[in-house]
Amino acid sequence: MAELYLALLHHPVYDKHRAVVTTAVTNLDVHDIARVARTFDVRGYFVCTPVPTLRRLVDRIIRHWEVGPGAAYNPTRKAALALVRQVPALDDALAEIERDTGCLPFVVATTARDAPGRLTHAMLRQRVSAAGPPVLLVFGTGWGLTDELIARCDAVLEPIRGVGEYNHLPVRAAVAIVLDRIRHGR
């Protein structure tokens, strides 16, 4: 099976006016997505932000659960947070994956916008289930990854459709659904 990695980008992403911004790292994105990643056998979860202060903040949170009072209070959290790696940008994640596995990953962008040529979840599942280079799934915060960043990726995953027109899943929910679909079917 191909190794599976996640990246959560805080830059470059859009805000609601389609300006390119850097979003704040939130504690919950780190925790929730780490637990989901651990559940579905993800090898590494890259939290990408160019802001050094926010990386230091996340380091402190992780240390609390890894070696601080939290490690005894909730060891399952420690196991999840061990997957988290902080890097300034997507390129740093690519370099770390290459160091881990010996090859650059196949990079799959995610977006809530549909368009022709999207990779289906079934196709992604097949790729991850077969032998091959590692796969990196890239999620955006704010109002989503910029077009320029998406254009740099190897493929774009089809959006998750709900039942009606409402199309505003939290990124935490999107990660959970995509990983469940990749690992368990459809």
Add this chain to the structure above:
Amino acid sequence: MAELYLALLHHPVYDKHRAVVTTAVTNLDVHDIARVARTFDVRGYFVCTPVPTLRRLVDRIIRHWEVGPGAAYNPTRKAALALVRQVPALDDALAEIERDTGCLPFVVATTARDAPGRLTHAMLRQRVSAAGPPVLLVFGTGWGLTDELIARCDAVLEPIRGVGEYNHLPVRAAVAIVLDRIRHGR
């Protein structure tokens, strides 16, 4: 199709030592699950806590997004939060659903613990896709719903399995995965 409802219980749930406790309502559980519920066509999302102060706090948050400054800033959040209803306990949710639809719901508990006789996601999907009484899915906070509460429900949904042994999904992720499975397959 049967109407689908969610309830998130803050009592009675276990803590890590299996003591029965009341957990705090978190802002993010209200927001994230409301957005997921709106995406997957849930008719109502009951936030259940016996603590009046916490219900007042959540009311204030919802008002911010419904009629306060948040309504203009982020109208999609308003649409999601319109599904939220606060009640002291599960029985109040049952009564409200009966008022909405004319019948008491089929109540499905969720748990991370497996046991014989669990309802599969496929069976739940069939039930929700067919005509019939409304279905209420009950999720617990903390370390999960108490055995007594689960015993009162009509059925218990099979747990979401990951790839290995790790079995600590955030409740927000569990709600997203269950709704995706019910609406889209498997």
